[in-house]
Amino acid sequence: MLTKTKIYLSSPHMGTSERKFVADAFDTNWIAPLGPHVDGFENDIKKYLGNSKEVAVLSSGTASIHMALQLLGVTVGDEVLCQSFTFSASANPILYQGATPVFIDSESDTWNMCPELLEIAIRDRIKKHKKPKAIIAVHLYGMPYKANEINAIAKKYDIPVIEDSAEALGSSYFDKKCGILSDIGIISFNGNKIITTSGGGALVVNTEELKQKAVFYSTQSRDNAPHYEHSSIGFNYRMSNVLAGIGRGQMEVIDDRVHARKQNFEFYKKHLSQFEEITFLEEPDNFFSNRWITCIETPSYELREKIRLEFLKDDIESRPLWKPMHVQPLFKDSLHFTNGTSEDLFQRGLCLPSGSNLSQDDLLRILTNITKTLKL
Ligand SMILES: *Cc1c(COP(=O)(O)O)cnc(C)c1O
Numbered sequence: 001m002l003t004k005t006k007i008y009l010s011s012p013h014m015g016t017s018e019r020k021f022v023a024d025a026f027d028t029n030w031i032a033p034l035g036p037h038v039d040g041f042e043n044d045i046k047k048y049l050g051n052s053k054e055v056a057v058l059s060s061g062t063a064s065i066h067m068a069l070q071l072l073g074v075t076v077g078d079e080v081l082c083q084s085f086t087f088s089a090s091a092n093p094i095l096y097q098g099a100t101p102v103f104i105d106s107e108s109d110t111w112n113m114c115p116e117l118l119e120i121a122i123r124d125r126i127k128k129h130k131k132p133k134a135i136i137a138v139h140l141y142g143m144p145y146k147a148n149e150i151n152a153i154a155k156k157y158d159i160p161v162i163e164d165s166a167e168a169l170g171s172s173y174f175d176k177k178c179g180i181l182s183d184i185g186i187i188s189f190n191g192n193k194i195i196t197t198s199g200g201g202a203l204v205v206n207t208e209e210l211k212q213k214a215v216f217y218s219t220q221s222r223d224n225a226p227h228y229e230h231s232s233i234g235f236n237y238r239m240s241n242v243l244a245g246i247g248r249g250q251m252e253v254i255d256d257r258v259h260a261r262k263q264n265f266e267f268y269k270k271h272l273s274q275f276e277e278i279t280f281l282e283e284p285d286n287f288f289s290n291r292w293i294t295c296i297e298t299p300s301y302e303l304r305e306k307i308r309l310e311f312l313k314d315d316i317e318s319r320p321l322w323k324p325m326h327v328q329p330l331f332k333d334s335l336h337f338t339n340g341t342s343e344d345l346f347q348r349g350l351c352l353p354s355g356s357n358l359s360q361d362d363l364l365r366i367l368t369n370i371t372k373t374l375k376l
Pocket of ligand 1: 061062089166167
């Protein structure tokens with residue numbers, strides 16, 4: 001009897017050139033956190049983002065957020081405003097720096113940082129003599145945040161914005177690629193992201209000088225001397241030349257990967273819109289989402305769980321939307337400015353399998369399962 005294979009939420013999808021680049025790293029013995037693939041991968045990303053920024057590839061998206069905070073001088077006792085509806089990796093680097101996160105809820109058009117709440121929070125913190133040192137906004141599930149509004153508020157109060165574009169490589173906003181929309185951008189190449197180096201990330205900055213500073217911190221902050229001399233704290237965060245080789249191969253297929261994920265979204269929308277219980281987040285005008293993950297909203301926690309548990313029985317992976325940071329045990333004592341949006345979405349929303357390597361059979365199996373549940 002044929003046994004069904006597990007369908008994952010988002011699994012790695014290699015193209016045809018990755019092995020060649022990795023073999024080249026072996027053949028030339030560039031098995032180190034520097035080398036031609038590191039430079040080549042950085043150039044590929046820089047070009048893809050429109051050549052207006054400098055790129056440093058690092059060991060992860062989390063490391064990239066950490067280095068962004070380091071570049072901005074965020075330190076012990078500082079406050080950093082962070083989108084609450086996100087993965088914990090957006091917020092953890094604030095703790096690495098000994099700083100304090102203050103969480104901001106989302107608005108319902110994009111599920112991302114609410115500009116009104118952001119301004120309320122900034123004014124409150126300034127009044128209490130705690131002007132925030134930085135803002136971390138997130139393009140969740142690939143949907144761009146309202147960058148014009150967020151940037152305008154940030155500028156008004158002179159606070160830099162870190163753009164967490166971990167899930168949004170290939171998304172764009174008013175024809176500009178996500179990753180270059182605010183002061184410092186970060187990208188992730190973790191195994192579940194739109195393209196992957198198995199693990200990896202990138203920091204996107206405005207000047208070559210800032211890039212070199214980030215590379216300096218990320219390679220143990222070695223001062224210019226024949227011996228090991230250090231005048232600042234160092235980190236070991238540079239990307240390996242072997243993994244950058246995978247990244248170069250993946251950059252050859254990024255457009256196909258975005259296209260495939262958009263197709264998944266269109267498939268689900270076409271077949272599930274007939275059920276009034278299922279709704280999708282649409283792109284506002286001039287927003288382009290890479291649809292990293294297709295998410296659905298259901299009317300209730302109960303129905304969401306019913307769908308999720310039926311998927312589980314058929315070995316189909318699905319997952320509730322991100323649990324907001326301000327209700328996570330780790331951050332339970334953190335200050336937060338909320339409006340109920342993210343807590344509500346966490347109750348009723350579900351992430352559907354969305355990999356660019358899903359077959360038509362996989363999609364039909366998922367559809368059959370959920371259709372059956374909805375008719376139960
Ligand atoms: C994946 C992710 C990160 C962290 O990236 P890693 O490369 O896994 O360290 C940060 N923020 C968001 C929103 C993510 O989804």
